[in-house]
Amino acid sequence: MKTFSDFGIDISGKSGVEVKTTCPQCSPSRKKKNYPCLNVNTEQGLFNCWHCGWSGTLKGGEWQKPEIRKVYSRPVFATPTQVPDGTVAWFKTRGIDAAVVERNGITKGSIYFPQVEEERDCIMFPYFRGEEVVNIKYRSKDKHFRMAAGAERILYGINDINPDVLVWVEGEIDKLSVEMAGLKSCVSVPDGAPAADSKSYSNKFDFLTEKALEAVKLHIIAVDSDEPGVRLQEELVRRLGREKCLIVVWPKDCKDANEVLLKHGAEILADCIGNARALPIEGTYSVDDIIEAIFNDYEYGPERGVSTSWAEMDETYRVMTGEWTLVTGIPGHGKSEWLDALALNLANHYGWNFGIFSPENQPLKYHVEKMAEKIVGKPFMEGFTDRMSFKEMSESLKFINDHFHFMLPDYPTVDGLLEISQQLVLRYGIRGLIIDPWNEINPARDGNVTETDYISQALTKIRTFARRNQVHVWLVAHPTKLQKDKTTGAYPVPTPYDVSGSAHWRNKADNCITVYRDVVQTGSPVQVHVQKVRKKTNGKVGMVEFVYDHICGRYQPYKKSVLPNTYNMHHRKKEAA
Template identity: 50%
Template structure:
């Protein structure tokens, strides 16, 4: 039986036709202005879309929410074309006060249109900035007189001015800045669609999904001139853009004092000064000789905001000794079956909860579907399999698949290739551009194809490869973890393996020397029921990141996650007396002595 609008709660008047504006059954009842007509309904096409909550659908298909399941291709709505026509005189005067000429407005198809503004919960007259890909209208941004903005609901987000890409392209933070630069003679300008996300945005990476659809077109740009706002959000935006495009392809524009963006420079200083700012854009510093002038803004930023710690691991006790900073290399080791990989997965999951995205090269965790299932299990906090404890539901499974898809990308070995570290880093570079990954898990080291030349020793080879990994981490501001197994250890007192050190890792002392941070995961393998796991922090290069020490976490075997111990649990180390306690203290004293000898770095 064919469905009607009433089946979806949409109250279409009898004999109505054409385009209607109605209240939305999904969101109107929960809002202050319950009678706001935010739902556009096309009676002939049997389709609708809410301009407030983005609910959309049609009579010939099931309704669609604004959440797209991960395995479906995004079904974007294409806005109805509109003819720019002649702008009203008051709008022309408004642009003229901002230095924008009629010729620039005409070339960029600026128009006016009556639209629904969610912030006001009513329809208003607004300026329309159309977003084109070729001759096709993909999206439009609307701005009213009170500086409220909105994009077309359900439409694809792309760069504003995409058709103006050239081998050298300027990228700005707003449509007005693009128009201002065109007044100064620069047509090769694009703008990000949503401005600069706030630095504290939890899922900062999702704000850059507009780069994915036009990835091939963006590759034709040889030089990017980043001309975003001179404020904290602009600083973060510039860093993220340069990280994704590659700093060797980027220049940064510095605006004159008391000018925040291109449009302000045009108004306060004129087109000549705006032109000079663009022509004097400075390349991002690369490897080589640097002076204070290269990093003057960075130094000022550090002075204002301080040397910040890394991201929280998700465990307060671990944060005391170890936090996670982009651009560093952490080496993780431990005896077999101590839980290195599982703990690292939990750490990545905790960071993903804070908005990070990860590339994962983990050949030991195959089939990959099993690894994905374990990540979903950790995310849900409920067992994946049937058992005495209630497993996660089907709906939770669907949400978990969607969430893991958004944050983790597996790099898979292929039969026809030697999977060297360089091959994996090539895939990781692509993930930085496309998805903005902040973390890369390489687990374990011995699964790589190591094509060492005959005249290169193992120590030299490991030194060269770790140097390459560190360069990748710093250049793309991605934190890299490498899991490396220790050489054969012998059981000691109480038939237990000792806590290994970074120097015990098979192959080279460079595992200790080249790492920024070094962690050892240890547990009592002689007692399989014992669920306390020790995290030994044996190297911290930069003191703002953490300090040397050791903490304990409690392992939950049901969901394979780690939690903070209860207040009545044992302390950081098991109770010991006599020689055992003295040995433990000597071990800590030696680590702290080395730490102090390095100047606390």
């Protein structure tokens, strides 16, 4: 059998089952050449690079080549020598001159539209990257749209990006309208704004990995003023960074750039963009900054967090982005299992993406297998109940891969984890971050900083990250050693003040939850104690009981009629065997 050195993998000087080292495939070409991005399981002979995807086994060899990327097709497109007269005339009705149409390589053609199941004449908007046409947007006369099949979704107008300032719109016509106002540095998102009822649109922002965007100093967000446009604006600001963004406010009688061009002219359009307003300076606000939100609260009621998808918890705890929740409990009482179940609920019902730092749930495949069991409702391995099928396993793994991103740095610090999480916000649009547990984070503090001060500073950084990026953070922290009740032998329910290190845990958290189980009494339910909720619209102090299914890790609301549960059934079968 081959050794790791046969694959160029150097693990010399490292011991243990799970070790990390540099990747021979991608590390030499990376900025951080010495960063250990390759996970190696010395016991099973497995290796996997989380950065480039190079993976394999000592026995089977490489089973995924390095730097594998999706293969895109390239549409056939002939740059027109002259724009057809009919096309020029149509653009004239939209206030756009022939010179702008010609510069952007727009022409006329025909293609099959699946919406109407027939081929129709259309306008063709080529998406250039350099000299190459990467994609084409087709628009029929009756406003049916499609893009080239199998082509890469990129920004419209990449070649025009100026690193000093970049205008963002949500349609090709709007990009051309901005050019009519004298501003060429403008891009349009390829698929428009996310629909008002879409729950998962994080993967629609892959265009943010475009290299040319990294150098842009200022982003002017000039998208539509309707509900989908507002969602697009919020997501762009969240990912690009609010400190680098300005927001355009359109005249009341207009919702986008082209409408301003047609109704008010190129000069007014240029003024709207030139007068883009800054977002409030972080930490300072005026009533004008929030007046619309206040009016909305008055008319429709204050904003609430989303449901945990356990209806029984809606009155005590709802999850709001921009907040953080302390989760504590005695080791072995199910904090991590309950958090995984909650995250899967939010991913399934609302399309949330997550970053997870959970070093105690290692090896990673064990953690993923447990999550798959929760999704399918069946065990991963053979046992006394039917195991999940290969198809069920594959579908659950795809769901986990689409919504969860695991962080396993060699030397985890608060700053390091938040830096990685910031990248996950940009690339994958994560809405949730789980740090489980606190004691696995290395305390990067010098001798002059007390533990209390360090915890205070760290929690402030976490809270700032949550609010700035509109991410909900769950932070798991263990309580200090508790004394058993002398009569019953049971431990008391921990409180946030029992968490080791500082009262800041309770004081700085937006929400505090304790997961507790009476291990003395057989068959007792899992109790989720909500001990603090900062915003009354998101819950109140209270307790909800669950039955934990030990076979597949699911949590169901506790009802005496459902006991004995599948756990007890499993053990009865085992005893009978």
